[in-house]
Amino acid sequence: MAAVTNFDLFEDLFNFIKNPEVTISDVIKEHGGSSLYIPSYKTTIRNDEICEEYKKRQGEKRLTKKLSKHYDLSEAQILLITKHLREPSSLF
Structure with a gap:
């Protein structure tokens, strides 16, 4: 199994928030407290x-x-x- 990269984590967050049914509360519950690095x-x-x-x-x-x-x-x-x-x- 390949190591999880920062890009993988960012992609996971992106896919999560692009769902129109996801609320800001859902984002905070799922990813709150995370450091976010957006790759160039x-x-x-x-x-x-x-x-x-x-x-x-x-x-x-x-x-x-x-x-x-x-x-x-x-x-x-x-x-x-x-x-x-x-x-x-x-x-x-």
Whole structure:
């Protein structure tokens, strides 16, 4: 099972509040006291693009270095963004 990301939590809140039957009281009961971080559009889309490109080109020599140059990020940032693609999923 993949780790729950901040984006997943934000998406859950978004889906909850877009229901027309949900009241402000419902939102407070369900999410009250939570710290809310709204990810930037640019970063979210960029990370999705990096993951897609990484999947297409997986196995290519020096791929992390190439992606880091293309997206003007460090190799460590590319590795962090693509970490879930390299780790085997576990049921436990």
